[in-house]
Amino acid sequence: xxxSDDAGLLSPYRVLDLTDExxxxxxxxxxxxxxxxxxxxxxxxxxxxxxxPFYHDDPxxxxxxFWWSYAANKRSxxxxxxxxxxxxxxxxxxxxxxxxxxxxxxxxxxxxxxxYDPLAAINPGLIVVSISPFGQDGPYxxxxxxxxxxxxxxxxxxxxxxxxxxxxxVGVPHFYLHGAAAGATGAMIAHAQRVLTAQGQYVDASCxxxxxxxxxxxxxxxxxxxxxxxxxxxxxxxxxxxxxxxTWPCKDGFVNFQLSGGAGAGRSVNNLIHWMxxxxxxxxxxxxxxxxxxxxxxxxxxxxxxxxxPVEHFLMGHTKAELFEGAVKxxxxxxxxATAKDIMQNTQLQARDYFRQVSHPDLATTIAYPGPFVRxxxxxxxxxxxxxxxxxxxxxxxxxxLGLTRDELVRLYEAGAI
Amino acid sequence: xxxxxxxxxxxxxxxxxxxxxTSYLAEYGATVVRIESKRRPETLRNAPPFGSPGQSxxxxxxxANYNANKYGMGVNMVHPQARxxxxxxxxxxxxxxxxxxxxxxxxxxxxxxxxxxxxxxIILFSTxxxxxxxxxxxQPGFGAVLASLSGMTGLTGWPDRxxxxxYGAYTDFLVPRFAVPTILAALDYRRxxxxxxxxxxxxxxxxxxxxxxxxxxxxxxxxxxxRMGNRHPAAAPHGAYPCRGEDRWCxxxxxxxxxxxxxxxxxxxxxxxxxxxxxxxxxRKTHEDELDHLISEWTQGWEAYELMxxxxxxxxxxxxxxxxxxxxxxxxxxxxxxxxxxxHPEVGRHPVQRSEFRLSRAPGEFRQAAxxxxxxxxxxxxxxxxxxxxxxxxxxxxxxxxx
Numbered sequence: 001x002x003x004s005d006d007a008g009l010l011s012p013y014r015v016l017d018l019t020d021e022x023x024x025x026x027x028x029x030x031x032x033x034x035x036x037x038x039x040x041x042x043x044x045x046x047x048x049x050x051x052x053p054f055y056h057d058d059p060x061x062x063x064x065x066f067w068w069s070y071a072a073n074k075r076s077x078x079x080x081x082x083x084x085x086x087x088x089x090x091x092x093x094x095x096x097x098x099x100x101x102x103x104x105x106x107x108x109x110x111x112x113x114x115x116y117d118p119l120a121a122i123n124p125g126l127i128v129v130s131i132s133p134f135g136q137d138g139p140y141x142x143x144x145x146x147x148x149x150x151x152x153x154x155x156x157x158x159x160x161x162x163x164x165x166x167x168x169x170v171g172v173p174h175f176y177l178h179g180a181a182a183g184a185t186g187a188m189i190a191h192a193q194r195v196l197t198a199q200g201q202y203v204d205a206s207c208x209x210x211x212x213x214x215x216x217x218x219x220x221x222x223x224x225x226x227x228x229x230x231x232x233x234x235x236x237x238x239x240x241x242x243x244x245x246x247t248w249p250c251k252d253g254f255v256n257f258q259l260s261g262g263a264g265a266g267r268s269v270n271n272l273i274h275w276m277x278x279x280x281x282x283x284x285x286x287x288x289x290x291x292x293x294x295x296x297x298x299x300x301x302x303x304x305x306x307x308x309x310p311v312e313h314f315l316m317g318h319t320k321a322e323l324f325e326g327a328v329k330x331x332x333x334x335x336x337x338a339t340a341k342d343i344m345q346n347t348q349l350q351a352r353d354y355f356r357q358v359s360h361p362d363l364a365t366t367i368a369y370p371g372p373f374v375r376x377x378x379x380x381x382x383x384x385x386x387x388x389x390x391x392x393x394x395x396x397x398x399x400x401x402l403g404l405t406r407d408e409l410v411r412l413y414e415a416g417a418i
Numbered sequence: 419x420x421x422x423x424x425x426x427x428x429x430x431x432x433x434x435x436x437x438x439x440t441s442y443l444a445e446y447g448a449t450v451v452r453i454e455s456k457r458r459p460e461t462l463r464n465a466p467p468f469g470s471p472g473q474s475x476x477x478x479x480x481x482a483n484y485n486a487n488k489y490g491m492g493v494n495m496v497h498p499q500a501r502x503x504x505x506x507x508x509x510x511x512x513x514x515x516x517x518x519x520x521x522x523x524x525x526x527x528x529x530x531x532x533x534x535x536x537x538x539x540i541i542l543f544s545t546x547x548x549x550x551x552x553x554x555x556x557q558p559g560f561g562a563v564l565a566s567l568s569g570m571t572g573l574t575g576w577p578d579r580x581x582x583x584x585y586g587a588y589t590d591f592l593v594p595r596f597a598v599p600t601i602l603a604a605l606d607y608r609r610x611x612x613x614x615x616x617x618x619x620x621x622x623x624x625x626x627x628x629x630x631x632x633x634x635x636x637x638x639x640x641x642x643x644x645r646m647g648n649r650h651p652a653a654a655p656h657g658a659y660p661c662r663g664e665d666r667w668c669x670x671x672x673x674x675x676x677x678x679x680x681x682x683x684x685x686x687x688x689x690x691x692x693x694x695x696x697x698x699x700x701x702r703k704t705h706e707d708e709l710d711h712l713i714s715e716w717t718q719g720w721e722a723y724e725l726m727x728x729x730x731x732x733x734x735x736x737x738x739x740x741x742x743x744x745x746x747x748x749x750x751x752x753x754x755x756x757x758x759x760x761x762h763p764e765v766g767r768h769p770v771q772r773s774e775f776r777l778s779r780a781p782g783e784f785r786q787a788a789x790x791x792x793x794x795x796x797x798x799x800x801x802x803x804x805x806x807x808x809x810x811x812x813x814x815x816x817x818x819x820x821x
Contacts, residue, residue: 137753155741202777
C-alpha cells in the first residue's frame with residue numbers, strides 16, 4: 001500500500017498484527033484510522049476465520065463474517081512463527097514496524113524468543129501491545145477462559161439479567177472486544193510518548209479491567225455505600241434503595257425509556273408526562289412532580305411502583321415507531337429496542353450515510369458494512385479493502401518489501417515457514 | 419517524560435462518555451481544564467453514591483471516578499461575555515472536547531468554525547448519541563437508552579422474557595476506547611501536517627462495531643438473531659451454574675472435547691455423563707436443558723470460588739460471577755492495582771478505576787482527586803491565562819467566572 005504522510009490519520013505507521021479473535025479489533029481500529037496493518041496468520045489461517053456467522057451459511061475460512069468485520073482494511077500474510085525461519089522473517093518485519101500487537105496466552109511470545117526485550121533490541125522505537133483476559137501476570141493470568149467466563153469475572157454479569165434467573169452476559173461476545181479496543185488506546189498513548197522520546201515500550205491490556213470499567217457507578221456504590229448492585233431485569237438499581245425503569249413492552253415489541261430524575265432524564269420524563277396528558281392519560285402523581293428536581297437515579301421503589309403502571313399503560317397503546325417519532329418531537333429519551341432489521345433501516349444512520357458498500361469482486365457482489373466510527377473533517381476514514389484472503393499479500397510483503405527472491409519464497413513455503 | 423506532557427485540553431464534557439474519554443488524557447499527563455457552572459451542575463455531580471451525608475455537587479463518587487487530575491473551572495456559559503473569555507482558553511488549548519447535544523456549542527458561538535478563527539489548528543472532539551446531521555441528531559439520550567438502539571438489549575436476556583439492558587450506560591464506556599486513539603491520531607496528524615480538524619463521533623455508530631458480524635448476517639443471510647441467555651451456538655455446557663450461598667454462580671464454558679472430558683472427570687464421571695446423547699457437542703446441544711439441569715445439581719453443593727479453582731486446575735474454563743464487592747477482593751485486580759484509592763475533601767476516600775492497560779515506561783498517574791466545582795478557577799486564570807487579580811475579581815463580580 002502506498003501512503004503519503006497526510007493521506008490518513010495514521011498512514012505513516014505499520015502495525016504487525018499477530019492477534020486472533022481475542023485481539024482482532026485493536027488492529028481494526030488502527031487500520032480504520034489509516035495505519036498499514038498486516039495481519040500475520042498461522043499457516044492454517046487465523047482462528048477468527050472459524051467464527052460464524054458465515055456468508056450464505058457456508059462455513060469456509062474465507063466466508064466468516066466475523067473475519068470480514070474485523071479484518072477489513074488489513075492485509076494478510078502467512079507466517080509460522082514457531083519455525084526459526086518464520087521468526088527470522090518476523091524480526092526483519094519488526095525492524096521497520098511501528099507497532100506489534102498480539103493476543104496469545106501470556107508467556108507464549110516469550111517462549112518463542114519474541115518477548116518485548118529481544119524485539120526492542122531490534123527496534124527500540126517499537127511499541128508492543130499484548131491483549132489478554134486478565135493481564136500478563138498475576139494469579140489469574142493463566143486461567144482458562146472465554147467470553148462468558150470473562151464477563152462473569154469482570155462483574156458485568158452479576159448486574160445484568162432477570163433477578164430470578166442466572167446472571168446474563170451480553171448476547172454477543174464482547175469481552176475480548178473491550179480489551180482489544182483498550183489495546184488501541186494504550187498503543188496510541190505509548191505512541192504519543194514515543195513522539196517525545198523516540199522510545200517504544202510495552203503495553204499490557206487486560207480485558208477484565210476493561211469490562212470492569214463499563215460498570216458505571218456500581219463499584220463506587222459498593223466502596224462508598226456498601227451497596228451491592230444486583231440485576232433487576234427491566235429495572236436498574238442505582239443505589240441501596242433507588243431504581244430506575246429502563247425496558248418497557250409496547251404494542252409491537254419493546255422500547256427503552258429511562259424513568260428517572262436528573263437534569264436530562266427528568267426533562268425527558270416531564271415531556272412524556274405532557275404527552276400522556278395530551279392524549280388523556282394524565283396521572284395526578286406523575287404530573288404533580290418536577291422530575292428534574294429529583295436526583296439522577298434517586299427514585300425509591302415506592303414512588304416507582306406508583307408511577308410505572310400509568311406509563312406502561314400508555315406505552316402499550318403505541319408501536320415502537322409511533323413512540324420513537326413522538327419522542328423525537330418532544331425530546332423524550334426513548335428509543336426502540338432495535339433488531340438488526342431496524343438498524344439497517346434506521347433513518348439517522350442512512351442520513352449520515354453510515355453503511356458503506358464494499359466490493360467483493362470474487363463473489364461478484366457488494367455488501368453494506370458498518371462505516372466509520374468517527375467523522376474526521378480533514379481525514380475521512382475509509383473502508384479501503386475487504387478482509388484479506390489468507391496470505392493474500394505474501395508477495396507484496398515478502399518480495400517487494402523484504403526483498404526475498406522468488407526462489408527463497410518457494411523454499412520458505414516448502415519448509416512450512418510461510 | 420509523561421506520554422501526554424504538554425497536551426492542553428479545554429474540556430466541556432459531562433456525564434460518563436466524555437469525562438471518561440478525557441480521564442485517559444489526564445491519567446497520562448495532559449493538562450485538562452474542565453468548564454462547569456454552578457447554575458447547572460453536570461448530571462454526574464448529583465448522581466449517587468455520595469461520599470458524605472447529604473447530597474451535594476461535590477460529594478459524588480461516580481463523578482470522582484472520571485475526573486481525577488482535572489482542573490475545575492467555573493464559567494457561566496450563558497453570560498453574554500462568557501464566550502469572549504472562553505476564547506482565551508481556546509487560544510491556549512490544543513484540543514477542545516465536548517459531548518453536548520449537537521448545536522449547543524454553536525449556540526454559544528463556539529462551534530468548530532469559530533474555534534478555528536481563534537486557533538487555526540485546533541482539534542475539536544465532539545461525541546453525541548447519534549452524531550451531527552440527520553433527522554435525529556438532536557435527540558437527547560444516555561448510553562443506557564442507546565444500548566437498545568444498537569441491538570444489544572434485544573439480544574441480551576432470555577428467549578421467554580423481556581430483553582434486558584446491559585447494565586448501566588453500557589455504550590458510554592465503549593466510545594472512549596475508540597475516541598482516545600482517534601484524538602491522539604489527530605494530534606499526530608496535526609504534528610505532521612499542521613492541520614487541525616473536527617472529530618464527530620456518534621455513540622451509535624461506535625457501538626455498531628461491537629455488533630458488526632450480526633449486521634452482516636442480516637444483510638447477507640437475512641437472519642435476525644434471538645436472545646439465548648448465556649448459550650453459545652458451538653459450545654455446551656455453556657452457562658452460569660448455581661453455587662452454595664445466596665445468589666452465587668460459577669460460569670462453565672466447554673468449547674472443546676478436552677474441556678468436557680475434564681469436567682466429567684472433576685464431577686467423578688457420574689453415570690449420566692457416559693450416556694451417548696452427551697458424548698458429542700451436537701448431542702449436548704440437543705439435550706442442553708437437561709445437561710444444564712444435571713450440572714446445576716452438581717454445582718449447587720460447591721462454594722463458587724472453590725469450584726472455579728478446582729475446574730481451572732483441571733483446565734476447564736470456569737469463573738465466579740463476581741459481585742462488585744468481589745471485584746475489590748479480586749486478587750488479580752489487586753495485583754494490577756485496578757482500584758486507586760484517593761482522598762477527596764467531600765467524597766472522602768474513594769476508588770478511582772485506572773486505565774485498563776499498563777505502559778512499561780509510563781505508569782498511570784493520580785495526582786489529585788476530582789475538582790470541587792470551581793476549585794481551580796483562580797488558579798487557571800492566573801497560571802494559564804496570566805490574568806491579574808483585579809481582572810479575575812472583575813470577571814467574577816460580573817458573573818462570568820464562578821469560584
